[in-house]
Amino acid sequence: MFRNAPMSRSHVRMIGLLSSTLAVATASAAEPARGRAYRLRNDTSDRRLTVYRIDRTLRRGSAGGRDQVSYMQASEWIRLQLAQGERSPARLVQLVSDRAPDSHRARGPNDDADDPPILSASAGSARIATDEWSARDAPVTVPLVDAAQQAALTALLDFAHWPDGARRVGDQWENQLESTGFDGVQRLTLRDAARRDDRTLLMIELSAVGRFVGEAAGGGATFDSADARTVWHFGRNTLDSLSGRAAWHKGDGGDRQDFELLVEARLVRHEVLSIDAANEQIDQLNELGEILRNRRVGRTVDARAACQAYLDKWPRSLWRPALEHLLAEIDPSRHPSLIEAEFRMQLASVLRDWRSAQDSGDRQAIDRTRAALQQVALGSRDQLLGLLEHPGESTRSAAVFVLAFGDHDDDVDVLQRRTRDESPKVRVWALYGLAARRSPRTDPAVLAAALSDEDAGVRARACEAVTACVPRNSAAMPRLKDRVLTILREDGRDSTRLAAASAMEALATADDAPRLRRCLKAEPNRSVRARIERTLARVEARSATNPPG
Structure with a gap:
């Protein structure tokens, strides 16, 4: 993530978001501040640590006020800025950690309902992200709450994108805001400026207009408004405080539900770290990154042990909430369905990496992703076997392919049993796995059956598996090769004939050679013809080098 290089002693800033009303200043201090122009920018210097507390109140009210629910929740927002060199963008590491809801009030017919989940209150979560940071644009990370609330928070907090020139x-x-959940515009006004305790504070008001999009618009959620008042420390280029309100609704008429989100943010810590302290943070972040990689590839046992070792080594780490x-997420005592869902996401991620490496042809990337697949197959075999009975064909496909990289005798x-799965997709990935494993224990009869499968994709993968798994001197090879040549001559799908031509190469x-020439004469597809011609050239070259007798 970062390297432990000496860091410059530059003055840093950070964007924070919080607000209250700008304190009243004396006329003598306020007037000079109001009369000048301000070039608004984010600080891009090194080793700046800023910590904010964000208090949120979310209220839900039904039509006619017959049912009202609200809860309050506090978050800690940590932002650490690390320069990467004069020519590179600064890196910003952000951690938002939610506490459990502090209080909850309900009034109406559902007083005893479990309303925080209904309102999508976070039961306590942590979200860490690394972003680029510039003088003109500063990213924001918001808590892990429901999509509509995330979009509303973004509309309120994501304002540190500054215009050219100075403003009075x-x-x-x-x-322009185009987040994953909100599409619209923020309108900002430099409302006031004042001097206070040798600081220049700017009051900036914002109003967002737009609409929820994607998941945020789920359930008919409709954005109504978002307004905030921020206090910006001009000399330090840092948010000092923010006070905001957003509103949205779901449904209409008697079924309408109105949501109101109140946000108060304030700066609680601001400092420039020493070089030694910054390097220690880099060490912690690099170790955290390695733990997250272990978890992503399914090495949950290693990730759990590394988490505990990390906490023992740095018990007061800033990143402790993450x-x-x-640790709570990978706790084996958690509900099995949650663990399974997370594991399926890990499988999907490692398979995407594998396919990307294969498409690129990058040998190092292929070796790296193969090692990651092996780690999952070795460390999570029981989970993979369980997923083979999952109703989703994509899940079964991922599980059977990853198992190919294990070392168990029964793999x-x-x-081979999954080459008879009811889903063609699973059969394809089972054969893909056999080809990747390249085991001479593969039963030729299984491959022969796959070469005659009704699905063209299965037939194509079977050609690849024959090439990878069956020894050339096997007694079954003539029969398998005969079937591959039949596919090359007769299959109606170009990609399947191309797979057969590749196998014959x-x-x-x-x-x-005689059958290949007949196939070449009948072949209409240019790519398949080129592959057959190349195969014939190689066969003829080998014959010339090693004539019969």
Whole structure:
């Protein structure tokens, strides 16, 4: 993530978001501040640590006020800025950790309902992200709450995107917001400026207009408004405080539910770390990154042990909430369905990496992703076997392919049984796994059946598996090769014939040349023809080098 290089002693800033009303200043201090122009920017210097407390109140009211629910929740927002060199963007590490809801009030017919989940209150969570940071644009990380509330928080907090030139009190500008949950515009006004305790504080008001999109619009959620008043420390280029309100609703008429979100944020810590202290933070972040990678590839036992070792080594780490949340997520005593869902996400991620590496042809990337697949197969075999009975064909497909990278004696048998799965997709991935494993224990009869499968994709993968798994001197090879040549001559799908031609490039001998020529004469597809021609050239070259007798 970062390297432990000496860091410059530069003055840093950070964006924070909090607000209250700008304190009243004396006329003598306020007037000079109001009369000048301000070039608004984010500080991009090194080793700046800023910590905010964000208090949120979410209220839900039904039509006619017959049912009202509210809860309050506090978050800690940590932002650490690390420069990467004069020519590179600064890196910003952000951690938002939610406490459990502090209080909850209900009035109406549902007083005893479990309302915080209904309102999508976080039961306590942590979210860590690393972003680029510049003088003009500063990213925001919001708590892990429901999509509509995340979009509303973004509309309130994601304002540190500054215009060209300087601005005076009364000037206005706009920011286009295109987040994953909100599409709209922020309208900002530099409302006031004042000097206080040798600080120049700017009051910036914002109003967001737009709409919820994607998941945030689920359930008919409709954005109504978002307004905030921020106090910006001009000399330090840092948010000092923010006070905001957002509103949205679901449904209409008697079924309408109105939501109101109140946000108060305030700065609680601001300092420039020493070089030694910053390097210690880098060490902690690098170790945290390695733990997250272990978890992503399914090495949950290693990740759990590393989390505990981390907490023992750095018990007062700034990033402790992320470690504690991760430990809770990988706790084996948690509900099995949650663990399974997370594991399926890990499988999907490692398979995406594998396919990307295969498409790129990058040998190092292929080796790296193969090692990651092996780690999952070795460390999570029981989970993978359980997922083979999952109703979703994508889940079964991922599980059977990853099992191919294990070292258990029964893995080949498991893959072979899945070549008879009811889903063509699972059969394809089972054969893909057999080809990746390249085991000579693979039963030729299984591959022969797959070569005659009704699905063209299965037939194509079976050609690849024959090449990878069956020894050239096997007694079954002539029969398998005959079937591959039949596919090359007769299959109606270009990609399947291309797979057969690729297989024959590895399998063909001089005896196969006459049939290959007949296939070439009948082949309409240019790519398949080119592959057959290349195969024939290689066969003829081998024959010339090693003539019969």
